[in-house]
Each structure stands twice: as C-alpha cells, then as structure tokens.
Amino acid sequence: MRTHFLSSQERQETREFYESAFPEDSKEFVDFYYQWVVGQNDIFVADRIQGDRYWNQAMVHINQHMLSVNGSRMAAPYLVAVATRPECRRQGIMHGMLERALQDMYRRQYAFAFLMPANPAYYTGLGFRYFPNQPGVWQAQAMGAEFGEFFQGMSWRQAGPQDIARMCPFANRVLRRSFQLSIFWEEGYVKRLLAETAAEQGGVLLLEAGRALQGILAYGMEEGEEGQKTAEIKDILLSQELTSAMRTHLESAGISEKRSLSASAEVQFQRCIQEAACRAALPGCAISFPPMEMMVRILDLFTFVPLLQNSSPQTLHIEVKDAMIPSNGGPFDITLGPEGGRICRPPSPGDGREQIDIADLTEILLKDVPVSIHEWV
Numbered sequence: 001m002r003t004h005f006l007s008s009q010e011r012q013e014t015r016e017f018y019e020s021a022f023p024e025d026s027k028e029f030v031d032f033y034y035q036w037v038v039g040q041n042d043i044f045v046a047d048r049i050q051g052d053r054y055w056n057q058a059m060v061h062i063n064q065h066m067l068s069v070n071g072s073r074m075a076a077p078y079l080v081a082v083a084t085r086p087e088c089r090r091q092g093i094m095h096g097m098l099e100r101a102l103q104d105m106y107r108r109q110y111a112f113a114f115l116m117p118a119n120p121a122y123y124t125g126l127g128f129r130y131f132p133n134q135p136g137v138w139q140a141q142a143m144g145a146e147f148g149e150f151f152q153g154m155s156w157r158q159a160g161p162q163d164i165a166r167m168c169p170f171a172n173r174v175l176r177r178s179f180q181l182s183i184f185w186e187e188g189y190v191k192r193l194l195a196e197t198a199a200e201q202g203g204v205l206l207l208e209a210g211r212a213l214q215g216i217l218a219y220g221m222e223e224g225e226e227g228q229k230t231a232e233i234k235d236i237l238l239s240q241e242l243t244s245a246m247r248t249h250l251e252s253a254g255i256s257e258k259r260s261l262s263a264s265a266e267v268q269f270q271r272c273i274q275e276a277a278c279r280a281a282l283p284g285c286a287i288s289f290p291p292m293e294m295m296v297r298i299l300d301l302f303t304f305v306p307l308l309q310n311s312s313p314q315t316l317h318i319e320v321k322d323a324m325i326p327s328n329g330g331p332f333d334i335t336l337g338p339e340g341g342r343i344c345r346p347p348s349p350g351d352g353r354e355q356i357d358i359a360d361l362t363e364i365l366l367k368d369v370p371v372s373i374h375e376w377v
Contacts, residue, residue, distance in 0.1 A: 021083035032199035310336035322358040
C-alpha cells in the first residue's frame with residue numbers, strides 16, 4: 001500500500017469512488033463539486049496495485065479556504081469526503097492515511113486544519129476537538145406573521161456576479177464584528193458559493209433598503225414527498241443597523257425566548273433575528289438550520305499561537321504531548337493577551353510543568369475565540 005497526492009487528472013477519476021461513498025449527494029451537486037472544487041483541491045489517497053493499475057482504497061479531499069483570524073488573512077485546509085471502500089474498512093488504512101496527510105499539512109506550515117465530523121469520536125483520536133466557542137445547534141421554530149411588516153420598504157433579490165464587489169466587504173465587516181475566526185469572503189469564494197447553492201436548488205439572496213445592502217442569505221432547497229419545500233440555511237449575515245432595529249422590534253413584541261444548545265443568550269437572540277429574516281425572505285418554505293459544528297486540529301503551534309487574541313491576559317508554562325506531530329511537543333511558554341499570542345521554548349524548562357495533550361491545549365487556547373465557519377465543501 002502507498003499513500004500520496006493525486007495529480008489533476010487522477011483527481012477527476014475519483015468521481016466514481018465519491019458517488020459510491022456519498023450516494024445522498026445529487027448529480028447536480030457532484031457536477032458542481034468536480035467542476036469547481038476538485039480542479040483546485042488536493043486529494044490524498046491510500047492505494048494498492050491491482051492487475052495493471054493502482055486501486056484507491058481510501059481518500060480524503062483537502063479543500064483550502066481563506067480565513068480571517070483577528071483581521072489577518074490565512075489559508076487553512078478543510079477536510080471533506082473522507083471515505084474508505086467497504087471491503088477495506090477496519091484495517092487501520094484511514095487512520096494511517098490521515099496521519100500522513102496531517103503531517104504533510106504541518107510541513108506546508110498550515111496553522112491548523114478543520115472538518116465537520118460524521119463520527120466525532122474517530123477524529124478525537126487524531127487530535128481534533130470541537131471549536132469550543134462556536135454557535136451551537138439551532139432548531140428553527142415558527143415565528144409570527146407580524147414580522148412581515150418589519151421588512152416593508154426592503155426587498156430580497158437573487159445575487160449575481162455583478163454584486164460580488166458589494167457582497168465581500170459587507171460580509172467581512174459583519175463577520176469581523178462578532179467573530180475572531182471566520183471565512184474570508186473574496187471574489188473566488190462568492191463565485192463558488194453562487195454555483196454551489198444553485199446546484200442545491202437554492203441561491204444567494206440580497207436584502208436591500210433602497211441602495212443600501214442590509215443582508216445576505218445563502219441557502220439550499222430540498223423538496224419533500226408531499227411537495228413541501230425546506231430551505232437549508234447555509235449562511236445569513238445581517239447589517240448591524242438591521243440587527244439593532246430587529247432587536248428592538250422583537251423585544252417590543254415580547255418575543256425573545258428561543259432555545260439553543262451550548263450558546264449564550266446573545267447568540268440565541270441573534271438566531272431568533274436570523275430566523276425571522278429567513279422566513280421573510282423565503283415565505284411558504286420550511287426553514288432548517290443544519291448544524292455546522294466544526295472540529296479543529298492544531299498543526300503548528302508556532303504558527304497558530306501568534307494568531308490568537310485574548311481580552312484577559314493568560315500565561316501557560318506547559319509540557320505538550322503530540323504523538324502525531326512531534327515538533328509540537330516539549331516545553332513551551334505561551335502568553336495570550338489583547339495584542340496577540342506569543343510562544344517560545346524556555347532556555348531552562350525546569351521541572352513541575354503541567355503536561356498537556358495537544359488536543360486539550362486546543363480547547364484552552366480557543367476557549368475565548370468566537371468562531372463562525374459555515375461550509376458544506
């Protein structure tokens with residue numbers, strides 16, 4: 001067995017494997033994915049010789065995203081389409097392949113990798129942990145019809161390529177206001193988003209009041225057996241002015257209690273406002289907020305720590321263990337504060353340092369870092 005990255009042509013030849021591993025994806029979505037994503041991503045595989053050719057036993061797609069971290073831009077790998085052929089499972093193939101892939105990402109000096117897990121327990125064993133400060137699972141609940149009046153004078157319309165120059169600064173401004181770590185919106189990202197949501201029978205809508213952009217809504221659409229349409233909300237961003245006005249409206253209407261798991265009261269209230277906007281944009285459709293909780297794996301501590309900010313200064317004198325990426329192991333002095341993070345190896349580490357695994361350290365370092373990453377692929 002060998003593990004390696006596929007060439008551009010070989011990546012296109014994985015479509016049969018993808019379709020057999022993920023039969024729930026529509027042909028339209030797979031067409032989009034292999035046109036827009038596979039042409040630019042990496043695919044790492046484990047294969048073996050069979051007859052006169054190599055046969056892929058397992059694969060992981062590594063899709064690079066541009067992120068904003070405390071105002072700085074950086075690329076990070078997003079792991080998707082993790083699959084092993086049925087006859088090759090429970091042989092340790094995937095674990096070994098992912099370990100080599102993560103080590104390669106470290107050599108490329110990525111700070112961290114992230115994914116949306118189908119089986120969280122499996123990725124925990126590879127050093128992944130959930131981002132500890134991301135919006136929790138949200139269950140949409142019916143909102144009253146009186147909110148239709150709030151959007152009078154505003155209009156929703158389909159976005160197109162001509163709107164990208166307005167959408168990017170708006171989205172980045174909204175995200176930066178609430179989150180330290182989020183997707184960075186740029187032209188290529190929005191072009192792909194338009195194609196992605198179209199493949200999911202949805203789209204991207206803009207909320208406008210006159211010439212002023214007040215919101216962006218990205219969604220896919222599913223149709224049930226009885227023709228009931230459900231909009232799956234990929235992302236919704238609302239201006240600060242609109243959010244403040246809706247907050248006042250909701251409070252005056254006495255509607256402020258919504259339930260969310262592992263989320264603060266402020267996040268609950270934001271979700272309530274977002275839900276009201278979605279129902280106004282997509283009347284007659286059921287609204288679904290699919291959980292998009294991400295897990296993260298630190299790849300390079302010396303690249304990762306300087307990205308962080310913490311309003312309350314914190315200093316750690318620790319001994320880190322990382323069985324997968326040994327360079328992350330050993331004694332470290334880490335300081336976090338409002339101006340950023342610092343990390344160094346002490347000249348004389350001494351004894352008595354707290355020993356901590358890289359995964360547990362991840363939770364400590366990100367505890368106060370609000371995160372918003374809403375990605376399907």
